[in-house]
Amino acid sequence: MRLRVFAASALALLSVLRAAPLAAQAPGTPDFNALLAAVDRRTNYGASDFSARLTLVSEDPSEGTETRNVRVFRRDRADTLLLLVLKPESELGQGYLRVDDSLWFYDPESRKFTHSSVKENFQGTDAKNSDFGLSSLAEDYAVAAHAEGRLGPHETWILDLKARHDETAYASKKVWITKKDGLLLKSEDYSLSGRLLRTAYYTSYARVGSSLVCDRFTYVDALVPGKKTSILMEEISLRPVPDEVFTKAYVERVNR
Amino acid sequence: MAILQLSDVHKTYPLGKTEVHAVRGVSLEIRKGDFVSIAGPSGSGKSTILNLIGCIDRPSAGSVRLGGVDTAGLSDRELTRLRHRVLGFIFQSFNLITVLDVYENVEFPLLLGRDVPKPAERRERVRRLIREVGLEQWERHKANELSGGQRQRVAIARALVTRPEVVLADEPTANLDSATGESILALMQTMNREFGTTFIFSTHDAKIVDLADHVVRLKDGLVAEEFRRGGAA
Amino acid sequence: MNQSMRIAVRNVGRQKKRTVLLAGAVGLGFFIITLSGSLLGGIAVSARRNFSAAFGGHLYFSGSVVSDRGSEIAVMADPGPLESVLAARSREIASIHRRSAAAGTLIFGPRELRQTLTGVDFVREPDFAGGLRIVSGSLDRRAEPGALVLPADAADRLGVRTGEALLFRASTVHGQRNVTELVLIATYEGQSGFGVSAGYASLGTVNSLLGLGSGEFQTLNVWLQDDRTIDATAERILADLAGRAPLEPREDEDPMRRMADRLLGGSGPRSVGDGERWEGTRYGLATLNDLMAQFTSILSIADALSFWVFLILLAITMVGILNSYRMVVVERTAEIGTLRALGLQKTGVRNVFLWEALFVSLYGALAGLAAALAVLALARTAVLPGGTVLSFFLDSGRIPFAVNPLETGRNLVLLCVASLAAASFPARAASRLPPAAALRAAY
Ligand SMILES: Nc1ncnc2c1ncn2[C@@H]1O[C@H](COP(=O)(O)OP(=O)(O)O)[C@@H](O)[C@H]1O
Numbered sequence: 001m002r003l004r005v006f007a008a009s010a011l012a013l014l015s016v017l018r019a020a021p022l023a024a025q026a027p028g029t030p031d032f033n034a035l036l037a038a039v040d041r042r043t044n045y046g047a048s049d050f051s052a053r054l055t056l057v058s059e060d061p062s063e064g065t066e067t068r069n070v071r072v073f074r075r076d077r078a079d080t081l082l083l084l085v086l087k088p089e090s091e092l093g094q095g096y097l098r099v100d101d102s103l104w105f106y107d108p109e110s111r112k113f114t115h116s117s118v119k120e121n122f123q124g125t126d127a128k129n130s131d132f133g134l135s136s137l138a139e140d141y142a143v144a145a146h147a148e149g150r151l152g153p154h155e156t157w158i159l160d161l162k163a164r165h166d167e168t169a170y171a172s173k174k175v176w177i178t179k180k181d182g183l184l185l186k187s188e189d190y191s192l193s194g195r196l197l198r199t200a201y202y203t204s205y206a207r208v209g210s211s212l213v214c215d216r217f218t219y220v221d222a223l224v225p226g227k228k229t230s231i232l233m234e235e236i237s238l239r240p241v242p243d244e245v246f247t248k249a250y251v252e253r254v255n256r
Numbered sequence: 257m258a259i260l261q262l263s264d265v266h267k268t269y270p271l272g273k274t275e276v277h278a279v280r281g282v283s284l285e286i287r288k289g290d291f292v293s294i295a296g297p298s299g300s301g302k303s304t305i306l307n308l309i310g311c312i313d314r315p316s317a318g319s320v321r322l323g324g325v326d327t328a329g330l331s332d333r334e335l336t337r338l339r340h341r342v343l344g345f346i347f348q349s350f351n352l353i354t355v356l357d358v359y360e361n362v363e364f365p366l367l368l369g370r371d372v373p374k375p376a377e378r379r380e381r382v383r384r385l386i387r388e389v390g391l392e393q394w395e396r397h398k399a400n401e402l403s404g405g406q407r408q409r410v411a412i413a414r415a416l417v418t419r420p421e422v423v424l425a426d427e428p429t430a431n432l433d434s435a436t437g438e439s440i441l442a443l444m445q446t447m448n449r450e451f452g453t454t455f456i457f458s459t460h461d462a463k464i465v466d467l468a469d470h471v472v473r474l475k476d477g478l479v480a481e482e483f484r485r486g487g488a489a
Numbered sequence: 490m491n492q493s494m495r496i497a498v499r500n501v502g503r504q505k506k507r508t509v510l511l512a513g514a515v516g517l518g519f520f521i522i523t524l525s526g527s528l529l530g531g532i533a534v535s536a537r538r539n540f541s542a543a544f545g546g547h548l549y550f551s552g553s554v555v556s557d558r559g560s561e562i563a564v565m566a567d568p569g570p571l572e573s574v575l576a577a578r579s580r581e582i583a584s585i586h587r588r589s590a591a592a593g594t595l596i597f598g599p600r601e602l603r604q605t606l607t608g609v610d611f612v613r614e615p616d617f618a619g620g621l622r623i624v625s626g627s628l629d630r631r632a633e634p635g636a637l638v639l640p641a642d643a644a645d646r647l648g649v650r651t652g653e654a655l656l657f658r659a660s661t662v663h664g665q666r667n668v669t670e671l672v673l674i675a676t677y678e679g680q681s682g683f684g685v686s687a688g689y690a691s692l693g694t695v696n697s698l699l700g701l702g703s704g705e706f707q708t709l710n711v712w713l714q715d716d717r718t719i720d721a722t723a724e725r726i727l728a729d730l731a732g733r734a735p736l737e738p739r740e741d742e743d744p745m746r747r748m749a750d751r752l753l754g755g756s757g758p759r760s761v762g763d764g765e766r767w768e769g770t771r772y773g774l775a776t777l778n779d780l781m782a783q784f785t786s787i788l789s790i791a792d793a794l795s796f797w798v799f800l801i802l803l804a805i806t807m808v809g810i811l812n813s814y815r816m817v818v819v820e821r822t823a824e825i826g827t828l829r830a831l832g833l834q835k836t837g838v839r840n841v842f843l844w845e846a847l848f849v850s851l852y853g854a855l856a857g858l859a860a861a862l863a864v865l866a867l868a869r870t871a872v873l874p875g876g877t878v879l880s881f882f883l884d885s886g887r888i889p890f891a892v893n894p895l896e897t898g899r900n901l902v903l904l905c906v907a908s909l910a911a912a913s914f915p916a917r918a919a920s921r922l923p924p925a926a927a928l929r930a931a932y
């Protein structure tokens with residue numbers, strides 16, 4: 001059931017950002033907490049629905065490169081989510097439906113749903129529970145240090161984040177946020193023991209309606225050399241998704 | 257005195273839808289120590305009479321008294337005990353127990369019933385009889401290693417080992433050549449004299465009938481002739 | 490000796506082919522039931538021993554507390570009440586081990602492998618080393634921080650050799666990502682593929698990975714003096730604990746699964762609903778029997794199945810005995826008449842046949858038993874390669890067997906009763922033959 005692994009990372013990536021201009025930008029040093037809160041707000045779609053087609057390319061030095069296509073529907077205010085696999089052929093039609101706290105995995109071979117708790121499904125994946133929920137950088141992390149620097153052509157704030165409590169996914173992070181738009185460009189995630197676990201690069205933002213959504217990003221595993229995942233989001237839409245999409249009946253029907 | 261008394265004994269066998277009247281009113285008295293021959297042609301009822309005397313069959317009518325006991329009222333269990341106590345059997349086909357050797361065959365009847373003699377006495381009696389019938393060399397042989405005459409000698413020893421009052425022998429020589437048959441009869445006669453045991457044997461052989469001192473001649477299930485020889489009134 | 494019995498004993502050897510056939514059929518049934526029963530019995534014993542060794546005890550107490558944020562944190566923060574209850578029962582207890590465990594991923598170069606890492610207090614468990622069969626390296630430096638012992642097949646899959654360093658990634662008890670560097674000092678013959686064989690490191694190493702203090706631990710494993718008392722002792726200890734500390738309800742779900750979830754769940758702590766929260770350390774208990782419940786039920790199904798096979802073979806054999814002795818009675822009619830004439834009672838004739846059937850069955854059963862024992866003894870001389878799932882059911886690589894005298898006795902009694910029942914019909918018919926009619930039959 002590799003889909004589960006993959007789904008988890010897809011979910012993790014979805015928690016990335018949609019850009020909106022920063023509300024206020026004071027000259028000199030800004031309110032970093034507000035900066036983080038803005039990033040959080042952008043990541044959480046709140047009132048609107050979200051749908052997109054994702055292409056995931058995962059490179060693993062021992063397992064080779066795999067490409068997957070998946071369609072995702074998301075409604076954060078109801079905590080519901082549907083993933084449908086489009087590629088590879090062998091997994092076409094597999095679905096992954098989250099309604100409230102229940103996760104259902106649909107296998108078109110057996111035409112059956114299997115139920116599992118959220119926890120069980122995300123075991124063994126790169127993703128943390130908090131990745132699937134709402135982003136809460138401002139709530140979970142305090143800015144311990146800040147610096148300014150360039151990342152490619154962008155002027156950025158470089159913030160060292162320290163966890164405010166011991167139940168965050170990472171004990172510390174280092175994030176790069178553009179000064180101009182408040183866009184998250186890069187994040188380094190550290191373990192409790194202070195070791196770099198992964199680096200995320202948010203390389204492209206697309207305008208959807210009135211906001212900016214990150215549509216291309218890459219996770220580089222810092223522990224396993226050569227292991228990384230790149231994601232491309234297309235056909236992004238914030239238009240309402242019909243209610244019936246988030247039902248088992250729909251998952252079955254799409255597969256017929 | 258009479259050891260055995262048959263009064264107006266009848267025996268009918270069912271045969272399909274009809275009946276065979278094998279014995280049709282026989283009365284007999286046999287004294288202790290007699291050497292009796294039941295003679296008659298085949299089908300005259302000799303075996304039937306011997307079975308009735310031997311308590312292995314019951315008469316259809318009439319009574320059989322054995323050793324002063326009327327057998328009519330006895331159960332199977334009591335009849336078996338009576339047989340064991342009073343009678344010895346010799347068969348036309350010898351009927352040794354094939355899985356036992358000579359010694360064991362002779363000993364076998366001693367081990368049945370309630371009062372089994374002590375081992376020492378048992379051994380003494382068995383050995384003595386085996387010697388009497390001349391089979392000392394054959395003690396540990398099985399029946400199938402013996403000739404017909406030898407088998408019948410074993411049977412005689414077996415019949416006598418319980419010291420019965422009456423020994424019944426249904427055509428004991430029919431399966432033997434005449435010389436052997438005569439020696440068997442001679443042996444029986446010796447035992448009759450030596451132990452005073454009553455012998456009742458059936459035969460259709462006129463030569464053998466002559467050896468008996470009490471002859472009962474049967475014909476069609478009836479006593480055709482009965483006489484005693486040599487002063488025995 | 491009883492005369493019927495004597496004749497019967499002799500009769501057994503009379504028609505050798507028939508006796509061999511009947512006894513052979515009985516023997517086959519007895520062979521199968523003894524073989525399967527002994528194998529299953531042996532497997533049950535070995536599996537118990539191997540599982541308890543792998544899990545390090547008979548009773549596994551876990552502790553958990555509710556964090557400020559309402560998450561269930563797997564740590565035995567206050568072992569006091571449990572320890573005092575156990576101290577009061579010290580006579581039933583062989584030893585107590587304090588352990589922590591982390592489920593995570595071993596990383597060596599480009600290779601990754603899921604693995605459970607158990608933290609052992611090597612100072613308080615000096616004889617720990619004796620329980621592992623070392624394949625490479627040595628356990629001498631096991632107490633040093635970062636020293637790692639792995640099942641040999643796990644090391645093989647990672648391609649790591651003793652002396653080399655590797656990474657272990659896991660979550661802290663609070664759910665925070667963590668990683669530490671370890672050095673492989675030894676490998677042992679284990680079955681990591683089965684998910685039971687753990688990697689071992691010092692308690693301190695595992696604790697720091699889990700975000701626990703050096704003196705803390707997650708589970709307290711108890712070895713009992715007598716592993717047959719697991720359930721009873723567990724009940725008594727829980728009763729002793731009631732009122733002294735919060736206890737996890739035991740019946741609601743599979744306790745082993747719940748414990749594994751809590752200890753090994755890689756995705757962080759479960760959040761505890763407002764109504765469910767407790768003060769202090771809550772104890773949970775899982776036992777070796779809980780862990781083996783599924784396995785035990787599979788074994789007892791197999792046991793029941795082989796018993797049914799035995800019963801069916803028995804039924805077939807009984808039909809054989811019934812028919813054979815019907816023929817035997819016909820063959821021996823004249824002999825039956827002779828025995829009756831010589832003074833054997835009806836019951837005596839009946840007993841000849843009953844004894845004979847009984848002896849044939851007993852010979853068969855003995856032969857079957859001997860054959861089964863021979864096969865088992867022969868199988869035991871073979872040593873199967875270790876490190877596979879199979880070895881969990883073996884006795885140090887050998888096929889285990891335990892002949893259960895009680896079960897064997899039961900099967901023997903069953904067999905005798907069935908044989909007697911089957912033979913009783915022809916035996917009764919034989920005893921009821923009228924002697925005169927029987928004698929008239931051709932010899
Ligand atoms: N069991 C039996 N059923 C029917 N008829 C029988 C039976 N036994 C004997 N008979 C008949 O009874 C008659 C007497 O037989 P049996 O006593 O055997 O004569 P013997 O011994 O003198 O040859 C014969 O006609 C025989 O056919």
Ligand SMILES: [Mg+2]
Pocket residue numbers: 302303304426427
């Ligand atoms: Mg006749």
